[in-house]
């Protein structure tokens with residue numbers, strides 16, 4: 001992963017803000033391919049969030065999953081990814 005790009009940011013643990021509907025997931029890997037943080041992997045044919053701490057909260061996984069198998073909500077303020085500018 002390329003998170004040297006995110007130097008100067010910090011991560012505060014938070015709840016599971018990405019929910020994958022395993023019943024709906026086809027294992028197409030689109031979310032894996034689009035994720036800049038290597039956060040999601042395919043496990044037993046289904047997408048699984050493996051590394052929340054690498055997430056930059058871009059929501060690309062949510063947008064790319066056209067069947068709606070990913071639910072996404074940004075972490076509460078003060079948790080998750082913090083950038084220098086807020």
Ligand code: SF4
Nearest residue numbers: 025026028029031065
């Ligand atoms: S894009 Fe959606 S259907 Fe495809 S692997 Fe990810 S969660 Fe599953």
Ligand code: SF4
Nearest residue numbers: 035055056058059061
């Ligand atoms: S929000 Fe962005 S960085 Fe986080 S898991 Fe989805 S695609 Fe990856």
